[in-house]
Amino acid sequence: MSPDLPCSRVMGVSGDIKQELEGSWVSQYTTGYGKRMVAYRRLDGTLIRTEPEPDAVVEPLVKAIWDGDASLVRTLVRKPDVNLLKANQQGWIPMHEAAYYGQVDCLRAILGAQPGMLNKRTLKEQTALMLAVERGFSRCMECLLERGADPDIQNKDKETPLFKACEKENPEMVAILLNNGASVNKLCTQGWTALHETVSHNHLEIAEMLLKAGAKVNIVNQYSITPLFVAAQAGHVDILRLLLKHGADINSQAADGATALYEACKNGHEDIVKFLLSQKADANKPGKTGLLPIHIAAEKGYDGIIEMLIPATSRQRVRRSGISPIHLAVERDRDDVLEILIEAGFDVNAPLSEDRSRLYEDRRSSALYFAVINNNIEATTMLLEAGANPNLDVLSPVLVSIRMGSIEIFTKLVDHGADVNVYIPNYPTNFPATVMFAMKYLPMLKYLLDHGCDAQSCFNCSYGSSAHPPIKVTGDERRDLHYRMEEAQNTCIEFCEMISTPSISRWAGPIIDVLLDYVGNVKLCARLTEHLDSFIDWKNIKEKSEPPRTLMHLCRIRVRHQIGCKRLQKIDKLPIPPRLIKFLKYENRTEGL
Template identity: 55%
Template sequence: VHSYLMVEALSDPLTFMGSDYSLYNNLSDDELLQLAIARSLDEVDAPQMDALLPQVPQERPPPPQVNQSIRPPQTGPVATENPNSHNPPRRRTASYSSPNPPKAIPRASFCLAQLPVSLRAAIRVGDAARVTALALTPGTNLMLPNKPGWLPIHQAAWFGQQACLRTLISVQPRMVNKRTDRGETALHIAVDREMSDCAVFLLDNGADPDTSNYDKETPLYKACERNNAALVAMLLNYKAAVNVHSIKGWTALHEAVGNNNVEICEMLLKAGAKINATNICGIKPLFNAAQTGSIDTLRFLIEHGADVNTQAADGDTALMEATKNRQEEAVELLLSHNAEANWTGRRGLLPLHIAAQNGDEIIVSMLIPKTNKARVRRCGISPLHMAAERNQDDVLEMLLNAGFDPNAMLSDERSSLYEDRRRTSLYFSVANVNLDAVQLLLSHGAATNLDTLPPLMVASRQGAIKTVTLLLEHGADVNVSDPPLLKLLLDHGLKAEPCFNCPLGDKPHPPLRSQSEDKTAGIEERFCEMVSSPTVSRWVGPIVDLLLDYVGHVTLCSRLLEHLDSYSDWSRIKDKAGRQCNPCADFKQELGLRDKNKHERQFTPVSCGVITPELQVTQNLRPMSHKQYQPQNVFSCLSTRAF
């Protein structure tokens, strides 16, 4: 009664001063509400107040104690320093439009701009009578949103004030499906806050159950996200659509599966939910269940016909995703229903590779009998590499005992991802200074000389004495006959000719100087002097032999000849250097070129490459004209040799 009388005083203060209060004492709240609505309808066409009214004292309720993890939007005036599209400027709740405004606003005057604040305060505490009075006050605009776009109906839904919702919808029915700045309706908010009574009331009063917010999430999606079976059942009873996709492609079934709620999944399937719906990444509900380890819903989906070999858009399977996330029960369940363990994902890896990398012994033990070793070889990488790289020694031992090849080598493509061009599992373990893994691999027959850069060199550089000892005991070659790193550089364009350009030639060479003397004197070190150092001299023969494969006719200086003469097996290298000019003559004859002064003319090193008997390049060449004879043509023929 007091609230209604206050409305009367505000609407017509002069008439109200002579009114008899006793006329309304016997009316109930519903009768007062109907009377107020009838009077408000009669005054729709009346002119709005054109002057501020005297302030009427009101009792403000104490601030409510709301303990919520998510706060509702602020209702008081908030200053906005930099308004933009994400932070719009504060909108005024009321505007003054009188043609003759007063020069100054009295301090004791009543400001209509404060009415929405009072209205929201009344909604917060559930004072339905006060909400009724304020809602019917002339000049109150219930459709005017506050800063985040919230109307009073959104506030009532947030706090679960059903009585306030009834009043607001009675006064302004059109606000039931109005959205906030995020596209949320009052039904979205009620469902998200799990206010079931408010949600039912809104649905009974025209709320659309299929309206999506700006993330394209429906109230049903929110109910599944909240894992609330009662709300899901209620929305389905109101014929809510079950196959609506969010902005990222998720459906209500995806959310229910992720929450491992079989009850909700069953309701959704009965309502027509698609069991193989995909999101924008191609993920289906079963894939989501395997990813999150939701065993109950995973089993439910399999029983209802979901594909256990479902793949995401990038090619990863549900089994691979379960393996990656270490969902052991999910892996076991998928394998028991014949999930394919020999399909590769986006990185060309099998589930066993991923399990070995993670060091998950249980999953590795389940995948080993399901994995085809021939399929592993085609991947260009072994699970042993993955285990050795991550120091997963227990998994490494399991794989070796299961018969995986300790000498499996990385493919060229995968080896090129490492600067040192490593190839074997042994190299990974040596580089990681993992003595136990090195010993384990060697005991299972790992070879020590398969890598471009021998593991023995790596261990020596690290100063790992025990590793060096192990490698030597298992046949590591201390006298590398074919320096692989130098060969790799030569294959990629390193010039070999400067190594034989010694200015002294066959003349006697001066005594060797130390490196410190060379630096002090500023003298550039020659190749023949460099290989004469104690650390390199034992490899002179193999190095020179390799370099001769990349040059034409050269003359060995006296110091190089001295080194080659020091070991009887290197005598063939001297003969090889003397034969380097013969292919040049064969080339000139085959090309039909006449050279009257063949002893004076010299070919470029590129054109004087070595012709291997097995390829017989000269026998397959056709005579070409002088214009056709260019170094790159000859080089293209010679470069077919596989070094």
């Protein structure tokens, strides 16, 4: 009979059982041996118990229908006390029972006795024709249709019998309905049609039947999705060919701007993409987000599709979108796609548009930034070797690499010309931000200094030997750093203030020691002196800072200054004697000229 009922409404359930199963639901079904059963379930779907359906609650006519006893049914329907319109709790009358169980002879007897009930519906608005379709009983369908059943009455879910036959993938039932005048373009749930449903199941035979019967090939649902879109989305190439043969618009766009080509790219259907492009599908139609098919293919990592899209995609339209497919490939770590795009000549320095950059808190712009923040060494290497500029972002990638402690990426960036003296625009300091970020990583700090980072500015304290203002300390490293950053928005933060942060001050001596190797005669401010005095082992560092510095050291500092920061980063390629290069690079600190 009907599927789900509250247990309190199931006829024949005893009072004790009702109390035990209060609030549960039941489903009724027939076993393979024809035995009717009841399954009791909790509201969460878990099974409580099963038992045979009580015979006592079944009306004689209904039982005769279940048993397929057409002779008894013919006898019963003639009795004056038998009401053929009497419905059960779900609005089912004997006609519905006969259609649901495929008892065509019983159905004929019932309809012969009272034909006017032909289109009567259950509480779920199911006609007998709909029930016969759902169960796949074509003879019952024919019986009902011959007597004038309306083939277009929708159920509670707005589905027609034709829609349900397409869902069941039953060509015979579809043919019966079409031959009896079923409307082929009836809009069902969410504007879905029988053709949409058939295409989603990739049933070529039924699709041909619908199209011959007048199905509109470019009909859209409430999201402006056509059957062609459905075929491309699902990867059904044969049915896609059929739709195009019947005039489907290959470039129609859904409500979100997506085309069939876009959906095929999104779902990785290479054969669909190849076919659509061969049929002149437009690869330059953007969705509402402004992304093209090549963007979504890059994001998903479909390198085969990327290779097909490259010649069909306008570079101007890519620039107009405000984002390069390289950005998306790098963001999702699609290294194979990145390699293909670079070889195809896509600009590795293409910036994000202002609108897209604002979507990120750090206001990133370059593809290189995405690679660095993902700690993707391979992508970083490919971009740098292809000519990526490491100095295009508001927050320099080199700062990101230092903060992450990624030494390999950091050295690659510096070796490819990253500015070792970058500052953070919103947080002014009187020394490079690279020094601030590298304080905890002395090898990185030394590498920066070797390549021309400004160490002199770290000793240019505005307070000098005078008393310094007190530093607010909360005991929380992040809060302390945040506080100093907030303060820096109004005043320029000093190096000695930053190094006094509790989490950093324990390394104050070694940090100052490294910096002193890259400056001439300097005078330590009161706070730096205080740090060095706080630990007896740092006494020699304080002595190192006292003038005069050695002549050899001063000469090295002077020569490095004359060479300049940019050329220091390429010092190995300069026309300088190898021994001098080693000396300038601090590779042998004791060796003379």
